[in-house]
Amino acid sequence: MSGGGNVRRGLVGYLPANGTLQQLSPPTKLLIFLLLAAASSFVYLVNLYVLVLIFVVAVILFSFARLPRLWVRLVFLAFGFEALGTFVTYTVIPPSSVPSDAEILFSFSWFIVTDHALITVAHVVMLFFSMAFLALFLIGSTTERDIVEGLNFFHIPRTVGLMFGMIFRLAGILFTDYDTVREAQLSRGIDYRQGSFVEKLRKFFGVMVPLIVLAFRRAAFSINALDSRGYAIRNVKKTTFHQVRLHTLDYLVLTPFFAILIVSILARYFPWSI
Amino acid sequence: MEDIVTFEDVSWKYEETQDWVISQLNLRVKQGEFLLVTGPNGSGKTTLGTMLNALIPYNYRYGTLKGRITVAGKDTAATSVAEFSQIVGMVFQEVEAQFLTLSVEDELVFGPENLGVSREEIQRRLDWVLKLLKLEGYNEKSPFELSGGQKQRVAIGAALMTLPKILVLDEPTSDIDPLGKVEVLATIRDLRESLNMTIILVEHLTDDVALLADRVLLLKDGRLILEGAPREFFGSVDTLKKNGVEPPQVSQVSFALRNKLSNAAIPLTVDEFVQLIAPKINLAKTSSKRQPTFDASTPEQSEGGQLIELKDLWHTYPDGTVALKGVDLSIPRKGPMVALLGQNGSGKTTLAKHLNGILKPTKGCVNVDGLDTRSANRKDLVQKVGYVFQNPDHQIANNTVFKEVSYGLENLGLSQDQINERVKNVLEFLDITSYANEQPFLLQKGIRQRTVIASILAMRPSVIVVDEPTTGQDAVNSRVIMEMLKGLHAQGYQIVLITHNMNIAAEYCGRTIVMSEGRILADGPTRSVFSQAEILKRAYLQPPPVCRASQNLSSKLQTDFMALSVSELENVLENLIV
């Protein structure tokens, strides 16, 4: 299903096809993700201010990606749950586990809130949500081909680029197959909403087994197709037909992200805040 | 012309097979020759194709190969598949499974990139192939988003980009609408003419391809049974039918009338047939306004009221595609088998999925025996309308055929005894009882298909929707499946058949619905729908050869008639030929 002109089938659903971010060249989009991810790794548990900055930038990027609202809700559900879990594991603790240098802000039985715990939880929450928004930005603004071309740009070996392309392609096809298999089982009266845990598990198999078999059948065909097109030929320097280049816009867009990375590295090695 | 392919006493068996799949095959193919390889399912045609570029033996590591195969002077047992990629271009049967990349352009350039061809040369070849195959402007599109005919052209283009000496195509038209098929075959013919390429085409549907080839081979059980020039080959109608191959329809009719035709050369195309037959028609017999021996105006009657009603049905997919645009349709409780025809993307599968509530309407409603599909219980719906998907692998989820067939029944809350009885009956009806304890994934496609049909049949729906049951099946298996559906229809099941096979639709279905771009263009008795050439053309369809032949002869017969099958046309002409 190719759809209307303004949407495309991505890895996890239908996504906008046209937009500001979609116009950037593939390595730029990949670099934005990697630069901010690296920056957040440097300041995690070191500098909350810079981490919050990264979070704000991630939200701005995410808003340009114009993803379906359902995805946003799912993300908040999943990561909110995990953030809550982090909070619990740092605050519901035996009194003997409280670090000696931590200041207790509130305590009630085993519920002990310390400054150390709050700061750690704040870092974890900021990291989770920054990365979540960045990942959604990546999904929303890049196609699988962008990722492969981005890898090629960085001189990642061709086999690896091809492998990633085929992984994304096959995963995308599997999501489509998942819909078809579900429909096929619906046509036999399988209602996924009803039944006990054991019955739901059986229904789950009714989808997973055909999905795996389909994946293997496609993969087996692909072996022949790859070989027939000379993939495994030896002693030949392979050509890369597409050459991706960065333009002025890409350099302009990347500059602030490099700046954030530099600030993050400085913040790590010249600590000045929480 | 020298030989470009030689098989010397070649035999092959896969690791898991007891019998030889190819047995003592001796074959020579000349450079520039167009060879058609035909035969029933399991005859070894695809295996033969896979041997030509050394996929066998290299990718089938534990099989056993005897004899010697030489392609362009190279021994396939001593030359890698990758080296053969520059000599043999392969187009596989499953068109989507051979796509490796994410755009048409990437797909086309993949081969020469691997071979280290320079960028400039790749660009030159790319421009040439896009123009040759009418794919200009499709560079950035995903191959999966193209029509069936376009996908096949991309697959052919990808094979051509390495400038092979030999092009091998394995059933390249199996899942395409009829005019798409004509396009692909015309492309192959043009390639042959412009490039003088050696072409080896594996195909079991012989209409449309017969005249393209220089020579035709018949394989059965891995052995070469018959070979010859097309006219001589397809003239051996009895031998072909006995060995599971249906010659072109017009050839069959001519063969049946050979005594009256003074054993003239067997025609292979509609035009040849009309040119042969027309002068021999006894105008005196036609001018008496003698009616053909079948009645074109009284199709099987509908009765029992409407079972399914679609009212102003619209369906929009999440990506914005409007697949159905205000469809009105009703299917009676009892009536002729229904053929649902249309090109790829016309909406026929979407419409069919509404019939048992797999899809819900965006607008309008679907009523199945009093149940509104928007709110009806799933279990109630599937006992009214069963849907058999095109690819049985989408439905098979159990470890044995028996469990697979009982899977749906377990969800209906039947007792184990009731389930056992229904499964037993249905396995017997479909003649797959001997496979009851086998693992369905390991069975051949035809048996997997029957397993899935059994699982739907066991639920005893009033209507069975079958999606492309004969795709990839040879003539014999296609007839087995259709006769089984005909038997079910005779027992009172209403059958809706989605198909690209116009021959099958004409012969078995008394009612035809033609769709295009989400709308119904025609709905009525098959005979009258097939006589509307313009409507069919809009839907990218063309009637089967016997229909076209009889339409062309109509003016001679001074009566409007259309034969829907070989036997119908034979019967009419039997009485009219001098």
Place this chain on the structure above:
Amino acid sequence: MSQTTKGAMFGTAQFMMIVVSAALALVGTLIGGLSITPIIPYLATLYVGVAFQLIFGDWFGFWGAIGVYIGCGIGELYLGFTPLFAFILVVVDFVQTMLFAFGGKTIKYNYTLKTAKDWIFHIIWNGPIVNGIGGIYATLVFIYVFKFIGPAYFWPFFLGWVAGNVVVVLIIGTILLKFLSTYVMKTPLYARGYFR
């Protein structure tokens, strides 16, 4: 001339083993990560992806483990882990898959689970032992590297991880092994040894 041919150590078949196991691992990670069924909130979930990730060790050996590493790593990126954290974490998936492969290729138990010995090995080795080793690594990483979990929760997290995985592997993994191993062994994707 009669011949039986053998394959390359890393040829196209091995390439596709990595691709198919990575694609399925990616799908499994996304489905598992986004539709978590909590036992104890955050501390133990039924992460369904693990079942068919680990069985790739039995079917594809080393290449299955590489595929799982790549697929799970990509999946974790989509689930909000930084690239560094994602590829540190999914070492556990690589190790667990290789431990499965060890069972299949060195110990050579029959993964179609024909005899009682096969079942006992599968239940003990593929269940608590493999997942116990993975659980230790994952717990240490979550607590001391990522600091997503407070150190007081070592045992709850470890036991939750192991329990959740063992349930999934021994139910879902077992059924997939029994259902599909015979089929997979007949495809060109299957690796009889670790590599081919």
